[in-house]
Amino acid sequence: MIRRFYQNHRALFQKLDTLWLRSPILTRGLAIAPLIVVCNSVLRACALSLCYGLMLVLTVIFSRPIPQTLPYTIRVILNVSIAAILFIPASYLTELWFPGSLSRLGLYLPLLTVSSLIVQHTPIRFHRMPFRSMVLDLILNAGGFFLLAVCLGFVRELLGRGQLYGTDLSISFTVPAILLPFSGFLLMGMAAALAKKVYLFLNRTPRSKRKEKRNHE
Amino acid sequence: MNEFFLSLKDAFLNSTVTALTVIFVENAIFTRALGVSTAFSIVKKKGYLLPFGLVLTWITLASSFLSFSFEPFISKLPSAYYFRPLLYVLMIGVVYILTLSLCRALSKRFYPTLRPMIHLSAFNGAVFGSMYLCNLSRYRLLDIVPFSLGIGIGFMLAVYLLSLGYDRLNSDKISPSFRGFPIMLIYTGFLSLAFYGLIGHELVF
Structure with missing residues (x-):
């Protein structure tokens, strides 16, 4: 039933797929490093997502007027420079709303400046889309990053520290190893597999139609 | 004279230890996930491994050297934390253009092959991260070379290890x-x- 509903409204859902099922983070690993290493609490996840969302959306919008006639190298340098300029207000706001996050996130906050989504996707994907679709895609990308970061931060904080948003839940059994980068890789792998499983399920042709096709052949 | 050779030996040993540590123990991909998305895209093209690794090593070395040279000025800036990414991006930009121009001038035959690799490796997490790590670890000039070589060779080692499992996976x-x-x-x-x-x-x- 869910699959039929999805397939009947495929055009709408395909637009929203960037949020989770076809998110470039889960399908190609773009902008994955901060999630793997530093995203081990909900607070860090929120701080990281705020900075990333602001930088991604504003960089792509502000770099749109850069003429396509310029050589690719120059366009990339200009895009990343705009991202680095926007890092100043974005990180300032992040520190204002989540005090201490600059030191907690270390080099992974400035690393967002050279995120593959900004460097590679901006000139070859985002700038080739109509403005409205581009803004929607950017918001979905940022939203997808936020959802993934919060889920990952929630699981790692709960199991690794026995806390939730910094509040101790008095859980006696914790697994501190889940806070380390290798657990980040493993959990991201599981999340990517889950997203792919759901995507394959939703896009599979129903059994009756498959039988019909086989009989026809 | 004897003292000179002793200090040379010490410097060599220190550099070797730094490089080996960065390659085998503190591997950029496996311990800090730096440049992991690039590694996943390179792993599909096995012929790219060596030239890409060499290009990445060169860009890391040149960018880290530039960031080390300008560090005294950067650290004096008020709110240096906020301006550092912009300055690092400009430094990488200079190295990026220089590398493309050098490649085109030196080898017209290999330029079409190397160009996409230069595009992919310039603004890469491994390069940008290594500039930050050089500053974080307070490395001296002599340590920059083995550190950058370690980052590049470590990246190649990581991609090689990933490529071994790629076909089966x-x-x-x-x-x-x-x-x-x-x-x-x-x-x-x-x-x-x-x-x-x-x-x-x-x-x-």
Whole structure:
């Protein structure tokens, strides 16, 4: 039933797929490093997502007027420079709303400046889309990053520290190893597999139609 | 004269230890996930491994050297934290253009092959991260060369290890939902766990 509903409204859902099922983070690993290493609490996840969302959306919008006639190298340098300029207000706001996050996130906050989504996707994907679709895609990308970061931060904080948003839940059994980068890789792998499983399920042709096709052949 | 040779020996030993540590113990991909998305895209093209690694090593070395040279000025800036990414991006930009121009001038035959690799490796997490780590570890000029070489060679080693499993992890024997990217991440996680066993503690970032 869910699959039929999805397939009947495929055009709408395909637009929203960037949020989770076809998110470039889960399908190609773009902008994955901060999630793997530093995203081990909900607070860090929120701080990281705020900075990333602001930088991604504003960089792509502000770099749109850069003429396509310029050589690719120059366009990339200009895009990343705009991202680095926007890092100043974005990180300032992040520190204002989540005090201490600059030191907690270390080099992974400035690393967002050279995120593959900004460097590679901006000139070859985002700038080739109509403005409205581009803004929607950017918001979905940022939203997808936020959802993934919060889920990952929630699981790692709960199991690794026995806390939730910094509040101790008095859980006696914790697994501190889940806070380390290798657990980040493993959990991201599981999340990517889950997203792919759901995507394959939703896009599979129903059994009756498959039988019909086989009989026809 | 004897003292000179002794200090030369010390410098050589220190550099070797730094490079080996960065390659085998503090591998940029397995311990800090720097440049991991680029590694996943390179792993599909096995012929790219060596030239890409060399290009990345050169860009890391040149950018780290530039960032080291300008560090005294950068650290004096008010709110240096906020301006550092912009200055690092400009430095990488200079190295990026210089590398493309040098490649075009020196080898017209290899330029079309090397150009996409230069595009891919310039604004890369490994390059940008190594500039930050040089500053974080307070390396001296002599340490910059082995550190940058270590980052580049470590990246090549990591991509080589990933490429060994790539074909098998993309075969029909793997369940469709895990096949490809998800299982590669899990495989990287196990390799990362092995590298973590060598260090025994979390690295600074």
